[in-house]
Amino acid sequence: MSKIIAIGNQKGGVGKTTTAVNIAAALVRRGKKVLGIDLDPQANMSEYLGYDYSTLYSISHLMITAANNDLSDEVIAQSIVHNAEGIDYIPSNIQLASADLFLSNVMCREQILKRILKRETFDQYDVIIIDCLPSLGILLTNALAAADGLIIPVQAQKFALDGLVQLEQVYQMVKLNVNPDLNIEGVILTMYDNTNMSKAVETALEAKYGSALYVTRIHRRIEATNSTYEQKSLVSYKNSFLGTEYISVTDEFIERSLV
Ligand SMILES: Nc1ncnc2c1ncn2[C@@H]1O[C@H](COP(=O)(O)OP(=O)(O)OP(=O)(O)O)[C@@H](O)[C@H]1O
Numbered sequence: 001m002s003k004i005i006a007i008g009n010q011k012g013g014v015g016k017t018t019t020a021v022n023i024a025a026a027l028v029r030r031g032k033k034v035l036g037i038d039l040d041p042q043a044n045m046s047e048y049l050g051y052d053y054s055t056l057y058s059i060s061h062l063m064i065t066a067a068n069n070d071l072s073d074e075v076i077a078q079s080i081v082h083n084a085e086g087i088d089y090i091p092s093n094i095q096l097a098s099a100d101l102f103l104s105n106v107m108c109r110e111q112i113l114k115r116i117l118k119r120e121t122f123d124q125y126d127v128i129i130i131d132c133l134p135s136l137g138i139l140l141t142n143a144l145a146a147a148d149g150l151i152i153p154v155q156a157q158k159f160a161l162d163g164l165v166q167l168e169q170v171y172q173m174v175k176l177n178v179n180p181d182l183n184i185e186g187v188i189l190t191m192y193d194n195t196n197m198s199k200a201v202e203t204a205l206e207a208k209y210g211s212a213l214y215v216t217r218i219h220r221r222i223e224a225t226n227s228t229y230e231q232k233s234l235v236s237y238k239n240s241f242l243g244t245e246y247i248s249v250t251d252e253f254i255e256r257s258l259v
């Protein structure tokens with residue numbers, strides 16, 4: 001059985017996609033078979049992983065088809081891309097922005113992604129990583145309903161903790177109503193630097209999350225932006241500072257969750 005992890009925080013630009021891609025890349029390095037799911041209509045994960053619009057289908061197509069009870073293994077196979085670094089992923093596109101509409105009259109609409117990932121094809125993966133969009137809507141609830149764990153990247157910036165209460169409310173709602181096994185897998189402090197602000201956020205997160213906060217800090221470095229631009233994970237670079245940090249946080253994840 002695969003372990004399904006949602007990377008979520010409704011706050012924009014906190015490092016969700018960077019974290020999703022680089023944990024995926026580090027897991028591949030550790031010999032795991034990994035599937036990324038781009039659940040953001042902005043399709044940043046797809047782009048970062050080098051998507052060239054080669055597949056027939058995207059995640060929105062799978063969700064529409066599953067909502068109509070019409071999903072075949074063939075359609076799933078034709079939605080999975082094999083990336084140069086060994087990461088498989090299902091791409092997204094702007095069509096996903098209308099998920100609210102295409103799911104509005106569907107029964108159990110928050111469980112469509114879960115229904116998709118229950119298919120046998122997905123058993124081949126050790127870990128499935130869902131890159132969530134910055135919102136608390138139906139796509140996030142789908143990710144949380146399908147997931148075993150939620151990883152929350154938090155940017156070491158002013159107002160970083162605002163909004164975590166709402167995120168936790170959604171998490172609790174999903175846990176209570178549709179997915180009792182859901183857990184907060186961990187919290188990652190991102191874009192950490194040598195400022196008092198960073199320190200203050202760190203102290204607050206330590207108090208709030210205790211051991212759920214990963215020990216590894218992801219520092220603020222320009223190489224993050226270069227990596228997205230070059231469509232190569234930080235982990236794949238030789239001597240990458242952030243690549244080393246992402247490998248280290250992934251090792252914490254592996255140790256904790258025993259994948
Ligand atoms: N450790 C880092 N240091 C410096 N810049 C970073 C770091 N991590 C990510 N970035 C940059 O910050 C921006 C936002 O990162 P990213 O896209 O991963 O965030 P996100 O939470 O997925 O955003 P969104 O909410 O829009 O999906 C990107 O330009 C990225 O390259």
Ligand SMILES: [Mg+2]
Pocket residue numbers: 016017018040044045131132133
């Ligand atoms: Mg993103």
